[in-house]
Amino acid sequence: MYERRLSDNGYATYKLARTNNRGDGLLTAVHQNHFRVLNHKELLFNDIMGDRVAQLLHVELIMNFFENESVNIEKEAVVVNTHLMFPHNSRYCFPRLQQVYKILQYIESYGEEYQLPPVPIILCGDWNGSKRGHVYKFLRSQGFVSSYDIAHHYTDSDEDACKWVSHRNHRGNICGVDFIWLYNPDNHRKPLKESFMEAVLGNIKNHFHDNGSDITYTQFLQTFSQLGLTSHPFNVLSTEEIRELWDHVTNGGGVIEYSLLDQSAWNPCTFIQQKESIEESEERGTQAIVSNTATTIGFQIKNAVLFPPEVETGHWPENYFLSDHAHLTVEFSPVIMQCCL
Known part of the structure; x- marks a missing residue:
């Protein structure tokens, strides 16, 4: 049904099932009048609990969006679709973070392998976590913005964290877990591993x-081991990676004070980059930074809506049976940017 109807309307479809015959998966549909798919990659998280997967599409805009295109403008973008595991308890935050880390690592390695210039990145899907979660904070620290929140001028504050919902989960709880993340190539990014x-x-x-x-x-x-993060089913970190974390905090020292550990970790109130607020991120979605480097596109967030409309006020309508997820639509328009290679 999906393949036929989407194909009839000009879309090319890309499917990826979860591993171990889980019975569900991902579908990404790309309109062939607007984008040319240059490459398609599949990410299988077999080594992380949950049999989750992700799709990466390297696309090129094939329409002329700008009146004067005498300058050679890179019109490429990376689109990733995924579905993270459900946070059954607090320990699940670690493999969920690792799933996102692996996605961002793969994007970096893909760019290096194919000598990709700075391009916008769109991450979309069911993230199974809200704006209060660590996945949200991790992506914000990497320069990504939530398109829906930017369109509605919502901040990262607790006050704005429950302004909208997009899912009624199997426990009957309503929460906002569906995101379309945008990273424009002129945004500042913290080193990924750090x-x-x-x-x-x-x-x-x-x-x-x-x-x-x-x-x-x-x-x-021992703390990592007691939390079950070094063994099945989580296997989040190896002993070598834990040693690397230790060296990151201590600079190779023998012991650390708890206060120093606290300084090296996230402060939940200040995880946003020091140099850039969410309002500045919004402005950077519409303005180019002038330099003598690569000319490429970025995306301005024009509009974002959720359906049914009740979820935009934080309520789940009892008469909505189409899905246990709301439908998130974001409208982007391209803008010219100057980015450092």
Whole structure:
């Protein structure tokens, strides 16, 4: 049904099932009048609990959006579709963070392999986590903005975190978990590994309160083990990666004070980049930064809506049976940007 109807309306479809015959998966449809798919990659998270997958599409805009295109403008973008695992309890925040980390790592390695110039990145799908979660904060630290929140001038504050919902889950809870994330190529990004380390430390730091003021490497390693993060089913971090985290905090020292660990981890109130607020991110979606480097496109967020409309006020209509998810639509328009290679 989907393939036929989408094909009849000019869309090329890309499907990817979850591993181990889970019975569901992903579908991305690209309108062939607007985009040319240059490459298509599949990401299988077999090594992370949940049999989750992601799709990466490297696309090129094939329409002339600008009146004067005498300058050679890169009109490419990367689109990723995914569905993260459900946070059954607090321990699931670690493999969820790792899933996102692997997606961003793959985007970086793809860009290096194919010598991709700076391009906009769109991440979309069911993220199974709200604006209060660590995945949201991790993506914000990487320069991504929530398109719906930008369109409606919502901030990252707790006050704005429940302004809208998009899902009634199997527990009967309503929450906002469906995002279309945008990264424009002129945005500042924190180094990916550093950001991931801070995210992990931000999740684990509270488990050291009972250890006193000083923490040894043995205690540090044991805490990860006690949380089940070094063994099946999570397998989030290897011993080598935990050692790398330790060295990141201590600079190779023998012990650390809890206060120093706290400084190296996320502060939930200040995870947004120091140089750029969400309002500045919105402005950067509409303005180019002038330099003598690559000329490429970015995207301006023109509009974003959720259907049914009741969910935009934080309510789930009892008479909505189409899905347990609301339908999120974001309208982008291209803008010219100057970016550093």
